[in-house]
Amino acid sequence: MTIKKIGVVGAGTMGHGITEVSALANYKVSVVDISWDFLNRAKERIMESLNRFYEKGQIKERPEDVMKRIEFSTSYDIMRDADFVIEAVPEIIELKRKVFETLDNI
Known part of the structure; x- marks a missing residue:
């Protein structure tokens, strides 16, 4: 299976x-969080x-182009076609269970 x-x-x-x-590695990335405050931050x-890396010459691709591979949402629906999902929520077991339950449902 190829991860895209x-x-x-x-x-x-x-x-x-x-x-x-992940975006720097040329993957499309969907990010979900509970609020737009977290997502915008x-x-x-x-x-x-990305701007720091670009200014130092550590990356050649323009930051805006890297950002085009990232989508943000408060809805898990954007992950329906994800090939691989990484959970990065706080270490609260019930929260983690809910995340995986939701992922299973989509």
């Missing part, structure tokens, strides 16, 4: 980093990081 699209549940410290690295952090 990665899903990331949770846009916090780990989630936004996983998202950035993740977008800002990713963009800041």
Whole structure:
């Protein structure tokens, strides 16, 4: 199986980093979190990081082009066609169970 699209549940410290690295590796990435506040903060952090890498010459691709491979949502529906999903939510067992239940349902 070839992985083309990665899903990331949770846009916090780990989630936004996983998202950035996945997009830099040329994967399409879908990110889900419970609020647009978290998602928008993740977008800002990713963009800041990409801009730093670009300015230092550590990446050749323009940050805007990397960002085009990332989609953000508060709905798990964007993960229906994900080939691989990474869970990056807080270490609360009930929350993790709910995440995997939701993923199973879609």
